[in-house]
Amino acid sequence: MNTETPQNMRRFLVLWAGQTISILGSGLTSFALGVWIYARTGAATPFALTVLFGTLPRILLAPIGGSLADRKNRKAIMLLADTANALVTLAAALVALSGKLAVWNIYLLAALGSVFAAFQEPAFGASVVMLVPKKDLGRASGLRNLSEALGSLVTPMLAALLYGLIGLGGVMLIDFITYFFALGTLLATRVPQPELTTPTGGSSRQQWLSDAVFGWRYLRQRPGLFGLLWYFALVNFLMNFAAVLTSPLVLSRNSTSALGAVQMASGAGMLLGSLLMSTWGGPKKQIYSTIGFIALGAVGLALIGVHSSAWVIGAGFFIILFAIPLSSGSTQVIFAAKVQPDVQGRVIAIRSMIAQSMMPIAFLLAGPLADNVFEPLMREGGALYNSWVAALIGNGAGRGMGLIFVLAGLILLIVTLFAWGNPHIRHVEEELPDAVADAPEPQPVPAD
Known part of the structure; x- marks a missing residue:
């Protein structure tokens, strides 16, 4: 076991570079799969089901992944998960x-x-605090979001081009090749493992259950952190309820190239937000940007639904994806600073379970509600076809999904106001002491 205090970000940057290249490959596959599914079905439900299957196992297996991240070798877990993927x-x-x-x-x-993500993500997330000095946690969070931003910005147009040239199978082969960059950098990097300070007895099943209970109690005893998680559960529900409909919303009235342009606008927003977070590190009180930028994202969410133009949709996604890295980066800093390194895996697991607990419901509801309720309401003959709602956002194909975006954005603004009104959330950084020590200052070398 290793409990060394990280001195700089070099090892993290090596890992980050490999993961970023792999994320770019996965982004190519994700875009190509979206085009392939819509070409064969023309409906919103398959998109929602794909996202559901891509999320639910990670949520359900989070306690096991978090337990292993604290009790086993985190580097080995990441290697196995990436190889399997x-x-x-x-x-x-x-x-x-x-x-x-x-x-x-x-x-x-x-x-x-x-x-595989249920095991890889807690192991990687728990390793960050062992690789990065406390003063650079905000920058590291920004860089992690920057990887996603680069994927959103670079991959759409490239994926659209490659899809036409080499098809879905060829795009997936490129994705497979990019995994070797993640594996290579991981093999070349030493990842410190903290000393476990909690009991390890009992069977594997008892261990996972006790670790899940431990993570729950740890957060439950810290009302500010606990409240933040339930707030983000609602944020994720509303954001994903609408966002899972992105491809059918755009493609209902626009071309595949327009979808690529919207995704590039999303990537540009996320790139700018991530760059700002990675250089700035967030405000002195991270809770300000945690809550404030979600409010900004809610405005962007509502904007997406007001018009079918790809320009307006792209502008809304630019705002959302600019705000998310700044909010989530600040949240990661709060949790990294307030949670002890040796329990990060278990706490991250329960944190993920709570924050993502309502997402499967959103995925199950979004497609059927769009196809069977909201779209018929806004089509010719529907109850809202000639209403004041149609006068504001238009009618016809795609406008029912647009209405979902508008409603989700307005509700998210209300939820955010309630979160800010919670004193435990608002003062979480003052109520809880830091659990991560600052890196020691370099000592001057005495002159001869």
């Missing part, structure tokens, strides 16, 4: 190249990727 991607590419790919295969691919 690469092999599944290769298998899916071969099926796609054979011409036998079916929609249910995509659901299976998403589910398996979610299983």
Whole structure:
């Protein structure tokens, strides 16, 4: 075991570079799969189900992943998870190249990727505090979001081009190759492991259950952190309820190229927000940007639904994806600073479970409600076709999904006001002491 205090970000940057290249490859596959699914179904429900299968296993397995991240070698866990993901991607590419790919295969691919993420994400997240000095936690959070931003910015147009040239199977093969960069940098980097300070007795099942209970109690005893998680559960529900409809919303009245442009606008917003977070590190009181930027994101969410133009939709996503890295980065800093290093895995697991607990409900509801309720309301003959709502946001194809975005944004603003009114959330940084020590200051070398 190693309890060393991190001195600089060098090792983190090496890991980050490899993960970023892998994320770019995964972004190519994600975009290509969206185009492939819509071309075959033309409905919103398959998109929602794909996201559901890509999320639910990660939520359910989070306690096991968090327990292993604290009790076992975090580097080994990341290596195994990344390797398994690469092999599944290769298998899916071969099926796609054979011409036998079916929609249910995509659901299976998403589910398996979610299983591996349940182990990889807690291990990587818990390792950050061991790799990065406390003063640079905000920068590290910004860089992690920057990886996603680069994926959103670079991959859409490239994926659209590659999809036309080499098809879905070829795109997946490129994704498979990018995994070797993540694996190579991970093999080349030493990841310190903190000393475990909690009991380890009992069977594996008893261990996972006791660790899950430990993580729950740890957060429950800290009302500010606990309240933040339930706030983010609602944020994730509202954001994902609408966002899962992005591709069908855009494609209902625009071209595939327009979808790529919208995703690039999203990536540009996330890139700018991530760059700002990685250089700035957030305000002295991180809770200000945690709550404030979610409010800004809510405005962007509502904007997406007011018009079918790809320009307006892109502007809304730019605002949302600019705000999210700043809010989530500040949240990560709060949790990294307030939670002891040796329990980070278990706390991250319960944190993920709570924050994402309502997302599967959003995925299950979004597609059917869009296809069977909101879209019929806004089409010719629907109850809202000639209403004041239609005068504001338009009617016809895609406008029912637009109404979902507007309502989600308005409700999110209200939820955010209630969160800010909670004194435990608002004063979380004053109520809880820091659990991570500052790196020691370098000592001057005495002159001869």
